[in-house]
Amino acid sequence: MAKTKNTNARELIFGDLWEFDPAPETADPKFKTSYGLFIDGKFSPAASGKMFDTINPATEKKISEMALAGARDVDRAFKAADKAFHTTWSRMPGLERGKYIYRIARLLQDRAREFAVAETLNGGKPIREARDFDVPTAAAHFFYHAGWADKLAYVAPGRSVRPPGPVGQVIPWNFPLLMLAWKIAPALAAGNTVVIKPAETTSITALKLAEILQEADLPPGVVNIVTGAGETGAAVVNHPLAKKVAFTGSTDVGKIIMRSVAGTGKKLTLELGGKAANIIFDDAPLDQAVEGIVNGIFFNQGHVCCAGSRLLVQENIADVVLEKLKRRISVLRVGDPLDKNTDVGAINSREQLDKIKAMVQSGIDEGAEMHQPACKLPARGFFFRPTVFSKVSMSHRIAREEIFGPVLSVLTFRTVDEAIEKANNTAFGLSAGVWTDKGSRILKMSTELKAGVVWANTYNKFDPTSPFGGYKESGFGREGGRQGLLDYCELV
Ligand code: NDP
Helix, strand or coil, rough: CCCCCCCCEEEEEEEEHHHCCEECCCCCCCCEEEECEEEEEEECCCCCCCEEEEEEECCCEEEECCCCCCHHHHCCCCCCHHHHHHHCCCCCCHHHHHHHHHHHHHHHHHCCHHHHHHHHHHCCCHHHHHHHHHHHHHHHHHHHHHHHHCHHHHCCCCEEEEECCCEEEECCCCHHHHHHHHHHHHHHHHHHEEECCCCCCCCCCHHHHHHHHHHHHCCCCCCCCCCCCCCHHHHHHHHCCCCCCEECCHHHHHHHHHHHCCCHHHHHHHHEECCCEEECCCCCCCHHHHHHHHHHHHHHCCCCCCCCCCEEEEHHHHCCCCCCCCHHHHHCCCCCCCCCCECCCCCHHHHHHHHHHHHHHHHHHHEEEEEEECCCCCCCCCCCCCCCEEECCCCCCCHHCCCCCCEEEECCCECCCHHHHHHHHHCCCCEEEEEECHHHHHHHHHHHHHCEEEEEECCCCCCCCCCCCCCCHHCCCCCHHHHHHCCCCCCC
């Protein structure tokens, strides 16, 4: 029978035909015009008196300025942390420590909207994500670890544990508040004190959290926050009073840190880059899988270490999936991060935007086929269209290197073994996704994929009770859960 086209079937087309009214979030982020370093419970200027600006990447306008910490300031911070460790924090009963951590969690919840707006303005992420993911998950990490503070006897059954001492921590710009919570909450629960350096471009929610620490009456010196760039981070990592170093960021800097910490006796955990495979089998629920693919790569503009940046699709459904994907990205709303309708916000910095553009150009030059929606981008600020590359081969740079932007590389496979082989054929091993109707296949894949986290029929799900971390060049050590807490303890 000849096929006739059903001309009555009307397709809903959004985009420019159905313009949304602006829906800006209006809570006041309560920024100060300038911030000092948070050392020994107080804000103070850097010894050098130097300051640097922090901007809104969606408008390129200055938001505030903050002190640039040098070696002398980092030294002052560690001395405060060491004193607090020996005189108060490590001696305090866990039950009491837990009360402070609960207090921090509750105060953060009280000011959740203010923090969400602050995070969006400084980092460029959509307010929907800051409001519904970053801030509540950060509070959840404090709540979860508060519960552990008086139960450390159960962290390593049959063994006793003790806190190693002041911890030096360095975090990146993609989840500024959440990474801060991932680092601070377990350290405090275990009885350690902290010197932490947020990323240069996104320090403001860390300094706002310092206000909460003051409000919670946390003893001075228990948490110290030093702002600055890579040199400040190096001073934190290399300080002799640091008994443990925890770093999240690029694999290149992770390697530098590993070399500098080697032989010092410091405990070390590294959470580095990724190039995750999101694997779709032909029996998967395809529309749900497409939502999972979109969430996997366009969440937080793709600035996610565990982003599903390589899509592996079974060959017989590749065309269908690509078509669905192209239609789906054509209705993603890219623009003002403060608008509640926005799906994809601003790229965090000009430097990162340039890096994404260079990687995308390499994809074009190497022969992959690029698909982008025709959406309008704001005239100012750092924005990039959601991008999908088909006809990608394993040797392309866009299939091998972390892009850390809204760019997806689509590859195909025929068999389960080929999917596993291709997924594991990477220097990284942080995360993976599997979409299939078969439970047995999920079990096989999750056993054979060399990734710290494997999501099945979902993607980008996080919970403080669940350990997160990588294999190979994605680093070592875990954050979250009992395993994450154990990384902040010494066995005795
Ligand atoms: P970096 O690894 O350079 O930055 C992470 C943190 O380390 C920042 O606070 C940074 O400071 C600090 N830092 C930089 N150099 C040193 C050093 N020598 N010693 C100690 N700390 C240091 O990442 P970038 O921000 O430069 O991003 C580059 C790439 O890294 C991205 O494109 C992405 O591919 C990857 N990345 C991966 C992340 C992950 O979660 N896995 C997170 C962020 C980036 P400052 O910001 O002030 O320079």
